[in-house]
Amino acid sequence: MTKFINRAISLASFLVPGKALIIYGPRRAGKTTLLKSYLATCGLRYRLETGDDVRIRHLLGSGDLKQIVAFAEGYDLVAIDEAQQIPDIGMGLKILVDHLPDLRIIATGSSSFDPAGAIGEPLTGRKRTLTLFPISQMELKQQFNSYDLRQRLDEYLIYGSYPEIVVTEGRKEKIELLEELSGSYLLKDVLALERIRSSRALLDLLKLVAFQVGSEVSLNELATQVKLDVKTVGRYLDILEKVFVLIRVGGFSRNLRNEVTSKAKYYFLDNGVRNAVIGQYNLLDSRNDIGALWENFIVAERLKKRAYTGIYGTYHFWRTYNGKEIDYVEDRDGGLFGFECKWSVNQRVKPPAKWLESYPGATYELVTPDNYLDFVG
Numbered sequence: 593m594t595k596f597i598n599r600a601i602s603l604a605s606f607l608v609p610g611k612a613l614i615i616y617g618p619r620r621a622g623k624t625t626l627l628k629s630y631l632a633t634c635g636l637r638y639r640l641e642t643g644d645d646v647r648i649r650h651l652l653g654s655g656d657l658k659q660i661v662a663f664a665e666g667y668d669l670v671a672i673d674e675a676q677q678i679p680d681i682g683m684g685l686k687i688l689v690d691h692l693p694d695l696r697i698i699a700t701g702s703s704s705f706d707p708a709g710a711i712g713e714p715l716t717g718r719k720r721t722l723t724l725f726p727i728s729q730m731e732l733k734q735q736f737n738s739y740d741l742r743q744r745l746d747e748y749l750i751y752g753s754y755p756e757i758v759v760t761e762g763r764k765e766k767i768e769l770l771e772e773l774s775g776s777y778l779l780k781d782v783l784a785l786e787r788i789r790s791s792r793a794l795l796d797l798l799k800l801v802a803f804q805v806g807s808e809v810s811l812n813e814l815a816t817q818v819k820l821d822v823k824t825v826g827r828y829l830d831i832l833e834k835v836f837v838l839i840r841v842g843g844f845s846r847n848l849r850n851e852v853t854s855k856a857k858y859y860f861l862d863n864g865v866r867n868a869v870i871g872q873y874n875l876l877d878s879r880n881d882i883g884a885l886w887e888n889f890i891v892a893e894r895l896k897k898r899a900y901t902g903i904y905g906t907y908h909f910w911r912t913y914n915g916k917e918i919d920y921v922e923d924r925d926g927g928l929f930g931f932e933c934k935w936s937v938n939q940r941v942k943p944p945a946k947w948l949e950s951y952p953g954a955t956y957e958l959v960t961p962d963n964y965l966d967f968v969g
Contacts, residue, residue, distance in 0.1 A: 596625075597755065599724065600731050600900040603630040603698065606720055607669075612685045612697040614711060617724035618836035618861065619777040622755045623700040624673050626724060636668035636696065643677030643701070652684035660687045669696040676701035682714035689718045703835045725836075726753040726862050728896035729969045738965050745961060746876050749885045752864020766864075767873050774868035782835050793818050795869070797828055801838065801858050802869045805884040806919070808843075808855040808911070829858065836861050839895060844908030844921045846951075857909050859891045886935040887919055890959050893968035894920070916944040918956070928954035935961065 599622065607613050617623050631638050641648045651663060652672070664670045670688065675681050681699065688697055699711075711719070729748075732741055751757050751766045754773060760766050783791055796818045801809065811829075815822045832838040839859040860866035863885060867873055876882055897903065905924025911917035918930040928951050932941065943956035959967050 596629075597727055597731055597758065598734050599626055600728060600896075601626065601722055601724060603627070604634070606722060607696050607698065608720075609694045609696055610689065610718075612689055612699060612715055612719045614715075614719050614721045615698065615700040615724055616703055616721060617700075618726070619702050619780070620754055620756065620773055621724050621726050621836075623724050625755070627671055627673060627698060627700055631669075631671060634669065637666070638669040638671060639664065639667045640671045640673065643672060643674040643681070648672070649678045652681055653679040655680065655683055655687075657687050657691065660684055661691050664688055664692055664695055667695065669698070671698040671700075673700050675699040682711040685711075686714040686718060689715070723899055725896045725899065727755055727758050728753070728900065729893050729965065730897055730900065732758075733965065733969050738969070741965065741969075742961060749863055749876065749882075749889055750867060750873060752862040752867070754862060754864065757864055763873075770864045770868045770873075774865050782831055782837070793820055794828055797825065798832070798837070798869050801829075802860065802866050805859055805866065805881075806857065806887040808909075809858055810855060837865065839891060841891065841907060841909055841920070844910045844923065859888045861892055861895075863889050863892070882935050883933075886961075887933040890931075890933045890964060890968060891920060893964075897968050910947065912944075912946055916946050918944065918947060930954060930956045931959050931967065932956070933959050 601615075603613065603615075603626065615623055615627070628640075631640060643649060651659060654660070672678070672681070672685075678684065685697060685699060688695055729741065736744070747766075751770060754769075756769050756773075757766050760769060779791070779794070782794060797814060797820075800814055800817055811822050811825050815825045818825065820828075829838065829840070833840055837860065839861055841857045841859065843855060860869075866885075866888060872879070872881075876885075879885070894907075898907075903922075903924065905922055908921045908923065909917065909919060910921045910930065919933045920931045922929045922931075930943065930947060934941065937958060937960055941958055947954060947956065957967075
């Protein structure tokens with residue numbers, strides 16, 4: 593496999609003078625590679641710096657208008673990689689936008705980039721934002737045909753889709769990279785955020801969530817098992833969403849009394865990270881969680897497609913108190929679309945009668961290995 597995969601995001605189409613382009617995304621998702629690839633071909637006079645540089649942190653975090661403007665003068669584009677390392681970076685970028693209106697600006701960073709409005713508030717009306725995820729199936733479709741992608745499904749379900757993992761061929765090498773990624777990079781952002789006192793409790797919480805993928809999660813039960821109070825568990829889960837480790841999906845209801853809405857389901861943004869958290873890299877034919885792996889994969893891939901192609905609306909799961917359920921529901925374009933994730937289908941699956949009765953006109957489809965690319969590709 594080639595070591596470079598074309599990404600779904602084109603920076604040229606989003607970058608305009610007078611607004612800062614902010615690129616969020618988890619660590620190791622390819623933000624730096626995407627940025628450098630664009631800079632190599634953009635034809636602009638650019639300056640590339642990194643927030644890892646103490647000198648740049650001091651300058652852009654200083655609020656010194658004269659020095660910050662002098663730093664960027666004469667360039668068409670200023671790019672700051674790892675900008676989350678710079679205190680008060682939002683104010684530094686605001687100075688550049690306001691005082692150099694012809695300048696193009698790119699800043700990349702993980703989600704800890706904006707823990708308390710440090711970017712959003714100073715740059716209100718002055719920014720455009722993009723999120724770069726791990727490699728998506730729709731991106732891989734540019735390199736593989738549908739048949740070849742399906743042949744590699746086992747790999748994506750077990751090892752996930754982070755760029756380094758995707759382009760690495762050996763099983764042992766993939767596992768080593770995943771262990772490093774999940775242990776030292778992804779959780780680094782989590783532990784860097786406010787008031788995370790116990791990395792052990794956080795990891796225990798993640799493990800519990802990993803074993804409950806596709807099931808409704810009770811915060812009270814989680815709190816009891818990890819010996820934390822419910823508010824702390826809720827805050828940890830919220831942070832894990834913000835740093836692109838987890839995806840929260842709430843219950844859907846239009847105020848029908850028999851529908852469950854108080855609980856949520858949690859999925860991992862990447863299957864490989866989920867498997868690394870619980871230390872399970874077994875092949876699919878020796879696993880008892882293939883249904884959960886498939887559902888997690890489909891929800892995460894759909895999230896990527898929605899972000900990259902501009903599919904708007906909300907997403908949920910649907911369940912009644914007597915146990916009738918649909919894995920994934922989208923409420924968009926004036927319609928309801930229900931999807932059930934099935935790794936294998938041994939018999940005809942019918943939509944829940946209560947679903948069609950409650951929501952006339954709603955749809956219901958199965959998402960299987962045979963047709964999943966229609967949904968996520």
